[in-house]
Amino acid sequence: MSKILELKSIYAGYKDDIILNDVSLEILDDDFIGIIGPNGGGKTTLLRVILGLIKPFKGTIEYFGDSNIDRNNKIGFLPQINQIDNKFPVSVYDVVLSGLIYNNGFYYKHSKKDKQKAKETLQKLGICDLKERHIGELSGGQMQKVLLARAIVSSPRLLILDEPNTFVDNKFEGELYEILVQLNKDMGIIIVSHDIGTISTYIKTIACVNRGLHYHKSNKITEQQLASYNCPIKLITHGEVPHTVLKKHNH
Amino acid sequence: MVIELLQYNFVVNALLAAFFASISCGIIGTYIVTRRMVFLSGGITHASFGGIGIGYFLGFNPIFSAAIFSILSALGIEFLSKQTEVREDSAIGILWSFGMAIGIIFITITPGYVPNLMTYLFGSILTVSKLDVWLMFGLSLLIILIFSAFYRLILFVSYDQEFARTHKIAVNLVNYLLISLVALTIVLNIKVVGIIMVISLLTIPQSIANLFTRNFRNIIIASVVLSFVGVFTGLIFSYKLNIPSGASIIFSLVIYFVFAKLIHLLINKLSIRRKTKNFELIK
Numbered sequence: 438m439s440k441i442l443e444l445k446s447i448y449a450g451y452k453d454d455i456i457l458n459d460v461s462l463e464i465l466d467d468d469f470i471g472i473i474g475p476n477g478g479g480k481t482t483l484l485r486v487i488l489g490l491i492k493p494f495k496g497t498i499e500y501f502g503d504s505n506i507d508r509n510n511k512i513g514f515l516p517q518i519n520q521i522d523n524k525f526p527v528s529v530y531d532v533v534l535s536g537l538i539y540n541n542g543f544y545y546k547h548s549k550k551d552k553q554k555a556k557e558t559l560q561k562l563g564i565c566d567l568k569e570r571h572i573g574e575l576s577g578g579q580m581q582k583v584l585l586a587r588a589i590v591s592s593p594r595l596l597i598l599d600e601p602n603t604f605v606d607n608k609f610e611g612e613l614y615e616i617l618v619q620l621n622k623d624m625g626i627i628i629v630s631h632d633i634g635t636i637s638t639y640i641k642t643i644a645c646v647n648r649g650l651h652y653h654k655s656n657k658i659t660e661q662q663l664a665s666y667n668c669p670i671k672l673i674t675h676g677e678v679p680h681t682v683l684k685k686h687n688h
Numbered sequence: 689m690v691i692e693l694l695q696y697n698f699v700v701n702a703l704l705a706a707f708f709a710s711i712s713c714g715i716i717g718t719y720i721v722t723r724r725m726v727f728l729s730g731g732i733t734h735a736s737f738g739g740i741g742i743g744y745f746l747g748f749n750p751i752f753s754a755a756i757f758s759i760l761s762a763l764g765i766e767f768l769s770k771q772t773e774v775r776e777d778s779a780i781g782i783l784w785s786f787g788m789a790i791g792i793i794f795i796t797i798t799p800g801y802v803p804n805l806m807t808y809l810f811g812s813i814l815t816v817s818k819l820d821v822w823l824m825f826g827l828s829l830l831i832i833l834i835f836s837a838f839y840r841l842i843l844f845v846s847y848d849q850e851f852a853r854t855h856k857i858a859v860n861l862v863n864y865l866l867i868s869l870v871a872l873t874i875v876l877n878i879k880v881v882g883i884i885m886v887i888s889l890l891t892i893p894q895s896i897a898n899l900f901t902r903n904f905r906n907i908i909i910a911s912v913v914l915s916f917v918g919v920f921t922g923l924i925f926s927y928k929l930n931i932p933s934g935a936s937i938i939f940s941l942v943i944y945f946v947f948a949k950l951i952h953l954l955i956n957k958l959s960i961r962r963k964t965k966n967f968e969l970i971k
């Protein structure tokens with residue numbers, strides 16, 4: 438259990454709009470954090486800050502254990518699927534290999550080791566038979582697995598997933614979470630989800646993001662707690678999470 | 689007939705131009721089509737007319753001013769759309785018409801007769817000079833080198849920029865470099881089919897290739913071959929029927945496209961029939 442990174446009172450947003458206010462968060466390599474919050478609350482923005490895609494206005498991010506350069510392959514990222522052009526001419530295998538992009542100083546070829554790793558990752562996720570397929574010939578769930586393979590092929594210390602359950606059915610969702618639980622033995626995981634009911638049985642802790650962050654160090658949460666965190670989220674019944682529809686929150 | 693034509697210098701130049709045009713347009717066109725930058729490329733093409741006008745006015749080879757002008761507009765569009773509030777297609781629209789306006793103004797105020805204006809607008813591969821051929825050769829070589837050395841980088845950045853950014857790839861640098869190559873490719877191939885039609889060399893061969901393969905590298909190779917076949921057929925038509933070469937090249941390319949599409953449909957149909965038959969046999 439060691440620290441991967443630490444956000445220290447981060448203020449971040451776009452142009453003159455501050456979305457995240459004074460966010461501090463410590464991420465350990467055995468964490469499994471579920472991020473919830475209303476639409477527009479800043480969940481994706483928080484991920485973008487962690488990934489280094491946007492620079493915070495104020496505050497610092499400290500990365501531990503690796504040199505600053507090395508960290509680039511140490512965070513795996515699974516973006517929202519709808520951002521990707523599925524007519525682009527690449528195969529599944531190519532996409533997975535692209536997860537190792539930084540490892541090759543010269544970008545012409547992949548080493549034997551890289552190829553081996555890509556194959557092992559496909560195997561791990563049970564999608565070896567899709568290897569030579571064009572990405573346009575996949576179902577939503579298969580595509581998610583391919584993108585997950587790309588995210589973990591570099592054996593990152595931290596895996597970040599932005600709403601991986603958007604385009605998939607319940608069966609795949611369960612399968613995905615089981616895979617994540619396995620992966621969590623080797624890496625920290627941050628997952629954004631609207632369906633807190635389903636993820637709460639898999640995650641270890643919950644972070645509520647709504648313009649700020651409230652870190653709830655347990656996977657059980659009640660409507661009162663959510664309300665006190667400024668997080669008006671619909672809870673859908675599952676296990677021990679109570680069924681509640683919270684009142685709309687006014688700023 | 690070909691042997692006898694090869695005695696003429698301009699025919700040799702035209703064939704060499706066709707060859708190098710196929711290489712640069714085949715490769716860069718694949719990049720343009722797969723990244724859905726066709727409209728952007730149309731914008732750069734028309735903006736380059738401004739450079740041509742300035743070249744005429746100042747009295748030097750319009751190719752050079754067009755090259756500078758179109759690289760600047762390409763970088764301008766990229767910058768405006770990525771770093772400012774302006775929408776990309778609006779930025780393209782602005783520079784597209786602005787370039788044309790500059791061109792028209794400078795050509796109008798150029799004293800006396802403006803030679804070869806039609807060459808730039810509608811293309812005329814039979815008038816390419818030795819210098820043009822050398823420039824096209826240099827550009828093809830440069831593109832081949834860059835795409836061989838950085839093939840995977842270009843592929844991955846084109847596929848998913850955001851992901852490449854999370855791996856600290858200099859995505860902006862890659863984009864700016866490639867958009868400059870796009871601009872150069874467009875300008876140096878203007879003489880082949882003209883400003884109005886150069887976009888065809890960057891899209892039709894790729895669209896044909898994309899019917900039969902969905903591998904980036906194969907699309908590139910097939911597009912290069914198809915471009916050359918198309919330009920060559922166009923030249924023959926142009927010679928036999930005495931029609932302008934630019935238009936005849938585009939015409940041939942489109943004929944090939946239609947033909948390829950029909951073959952593609954036929955292949956699919958046959959394959960479906962075979963598969964249903966197999967299925968019935970199993971039953």
Ligand SMILES: Nc1ncnc2c1ncn2[C@@H]1O[C@H](COP(=O)(O)OP(=O)(O)OP(=O)(O)O)[C@@H](O)[C@H]1O
Binds near residue numbers: 456476481
């Ligand atoms: N590129 C951008 N430029 C300007 N504002 C943005 C940008 N992206 C997001 N925002 C704004 O920032 C706020 C937070 O957005 P963010 O995408 O982080 O929300 P989210 O919590 O991920 O929401 P969702 O659940 O809908 O995915 C929103 O109000 C949004 O309008």
Ligand SMILES: [Mg+2]
Binds near residue numbers: 480482599
């Ligand atoms: Mg989001």
